Amino acid sequence: MSADLPAPTARRLSAPSWKDSRLLVGVVLVLASVVVGALAIGAADERVGVWAAASDMTPGDPVRESDLVRVDVSLGDQAGKYLQTGRELPQGATIDRELRQGELVPRSALIDRGDLTVFPTVVHVPATDLSGLAKGSRVAIYAAAPLSSQDKQAGRRPEYTELLSPVTVHRVPTQGGTVIGGSSADSSVELLIPEDEVERVLSADTDADPPLRVVANGGTLAEGAE
Structure with a gap:
């Protein structure tokens, strides 16, 4: 009379555990992507609108919105040195130097026309x-x-x-x-x-x-x- 062989035990799928290394790696990657995205959005939010020359400008040219083009740039602490959009342009102002097309307009370049040399x-x-x-x-x-x-x-x-x-x-x-x-x-x-x-x-x-x-x-x- 032969001995009965042991019956195999069925394996059931179990929910992943926090101790599962693959799950932990996945969570870390998701968190990292969120942080990177937040940093990118934060950096974009630091950009300010400033005026740039729409074409080449020379001393004596008036400072008018029609002669300028808006650009959004991140200048940090230097932003205050340039002519920012959203503010009224100085009346009767002119520039005292040459500016090439696309060059940002420094506030120091603005003078009264009577001060031209x-x-x-x-x-x-x-x-x-x-x-x-x-x-x-x-x-x-x-x-x-x-x-x-x-x-x-x-x-x-x-x-x-x-x-x-x-x-x-x-x-x-x-x-x-x-x-x-x-x-x-x-x-x-x-x-x-x-x-x-x-x-x-x-x-x-x-x-x-x-x-x-x-x-x-x-x-x-x-x-x-x-």
Whole structure:
């Protein structure tokens, strides 16, 4: 007579225990993701809206909302140094320095227009001198003594000497968004001239023949444009 074999005991699924290492790892990962998300949201909440230049700006430009664009940035303790959105813009304020497109506007750049040390001044130049120039370009101004009638009859060209350098271009004439240049006709350009140099520059510009010349920094005075 054979002995009876022991019957196998059925195993039942049991609920995971807090002592289960896989469960603990899962809980830790979930908590970590929550903390990281909270920190990211907190960092985003620290961003403040500040004004940036919508396009290149030069000294003397008014500070108007239409010339600015809002950007949200995290500046920490430095936020107070920049022009913040949500506040009324100073009336009649202008900037005293060059700002490139997208550059934040420092509060220290705002001054009353009467405190400017450079003044937008229109001078006459050959249209060919305007090629390649734009608002914010740095140029040198050249002047020549007026030609006598005998010199003109003889076809002599004036000799130019540097009058002032460097100066910043404030505005160039445009047509359909394109700078007017490339012809031999005379044109004009608005330059930012230091206060103590305005009279000297305008005195040299009294005779339109020959006109003043402007040359971009690093360039040379082209012949044949007189």
